[in-house]
Amino acid sequence: MYNVSLPIVFMHRVDEVHVGLCMQQAKYSNPSSRVILIGSPENKHLCGNNIEHFPLSQYKQGSQTFSRHYNHSSSNDYTYNLFCFLRWFVLRDFMRSQGINRCCYLDSDVMLYTDMSKLNNDDFHDFTFEYSWTTVCELDMLDEFCEYTTKYFRDALHYESLLQFTKELGNVPISDMVLFILFHNYALRRKATYGSVTDSGYFDNNLNCSFAPSCPEIDMLDSKKQIYQKDGALFFKITGTNDYIHSHSLHFQGHAKAYIPYFRSQDIPNTSYPMYFDYSTCKWVSAES
Template structure:
C-alpha cells in the first residue's frame, strides 16, 4: 500500500506519525510530500519536494483563493491546495492506489488487511471528509481538484461561499468565518454519484477514526471538565474503545487515531501505545500557548 502525507513546516509530532506507519506497515512505501525542512525524515519515508509538484491548476488556485476562514490564510489555502497536489503527485509518480492521511493520524494496523473490505470502492473516506482517504481511482480525485478550483473561480460559487461565511445560523453556532477544506470536501463527496466507502463505519468490529474528540453516543468517552475524548485503551499495542450505544458493551478495534487540533498533544503518548488519560489543566495551557504562538506568527507576517 502506498501511503501519502502532505505536510508543510516543522511539527514535533510528525516523527511519531511516520515512525508508527513504518512499524505497522514495514513493506509499504510512505511518501512525505513536504518542504525541504522535513527531508530529515527520510529514514521513515520517501521525501518528495512539494515545490516540484506544482501544476498550472495549483498556481491558478493560489492566485484565485480568497480567505474565508479562521485559520491563517496561508495555512487554510494549503489545506485545500493539497488535494490538487495529491492528484498531481499520483499522476507524476504513476501511483494507481494510495491511502492519504492527515499528518496528525496514527496508524496501528496493516493497511492492506484493514482496507480489504473497501476494495470494491473507487474511493473511501471517513465521514465524507478527505482527511483519511483511500483512493483507487484518480479520476474522482481529479474531479475533486477541479471542483476546488471551480469554487474559487466561478463568481456564483464564490458568492455562495461568502453567504455561507456570513450566514446567521453559523454565527449563532460560533462557526462563522470558518469555511475550510472540510466544508468543501463534505459538499463535494456528498454529491458524488459513485458509491463511496465509509471508513468510519464499523466493519468486522474495527474502524478508522475520524476524530478522537467525536464519539458519542456510540463510543465510551473519557470526560474531564469541558473536555471529552474517546476512552482509548491498548491491548497488544492495538487501540480499542468500547461501543456502548443502546446498552451494548462491545470492544472495537481502531485501525487509526486522528488527533486533530489540540489533541495533537497526545500523539507521542498514543504512539507509545499508552492508554489515554489527560489533565484538563495542561490542555488549557497547551491551547493558550498555541493561540499565543499563532498571534505572534500573524504579527510577524503582517
C-alpha cells in the same frame, strides 16, 4: 484486498517532531507500503532511511492555478486555509508524476495502526474522499475533486451556493472539509460512513470528539476519547454499553498532539486483560475493577 504496495502519503511544510512519529507508525503498521512525505528541506530529516521525501516545490503547477481563484472567507489564517486546499492539487500532481493511481492520505497528526493492504476494497467504497484527514485517494477521482473545487471558487454563482451551504452546516467557515462533504455526498452520491468501515472498525475522526453523526457515542476521559488496549490492539467503548469498536487510527487534532509520543505501537502494552490510557499521568491503567 488492497495491493500491498498501496502508498501512504503525508504532507507537511514545517519541521515538527510529531510528523516523524506518525510516519514511523504508518511504516510500522504497513511494512510493505511506501510511506512518503511531501515536505520541505527543513523536515526531510524526519524521514530516516525508510520514509521517502519529495519537495513540495516540485508539484505546485496545479496549486498555483487554483490560488488565482481562491477567495478567503474564513476566520482561519489565510495561508493555512489556502494550503489546506492546495495540498489536494499538490497530491494530484505528485501522484501523476509517480504513476500512482491510488494512495492512502493521512494528516500529519494521524497515527495508523492497521495494515491497509489487509482491508477489503468493498469496505472503502463509501469511505473514499469522505474525510480530508484520513482518506483513500484515487487519481482520477482526485482530478475530479480538484476541478470541482476550482469551479466553486472560479464561478460567482457556484461560490454563492458554497456560502449558502456553509450556512446550512451551521455557519462554518469555508474549508476543504466543506468541499469534501459536497463532493462526497452530492457529486459522488455516496453515503457518509463517518469513519466506520463495516464491522472491521473505525478510523478516528477527532480524539477530542465523542462521536460523529450516525456513529455511536464513545466514552470520554478528560475531554478526549477514552482509549483501551487489549492484546496490543486499540478500542473505543460505546457509551452505555459493554461494546467496543476497534480503532484503525487515532487523529490527535489540536492540543491532543502532545499525546502522540505515547501511542507508538511499540509502547502500547500487550496484555490479555483490558487497559485504558490515563491522560493525566500518561500511563496505561488496568480497566478491570
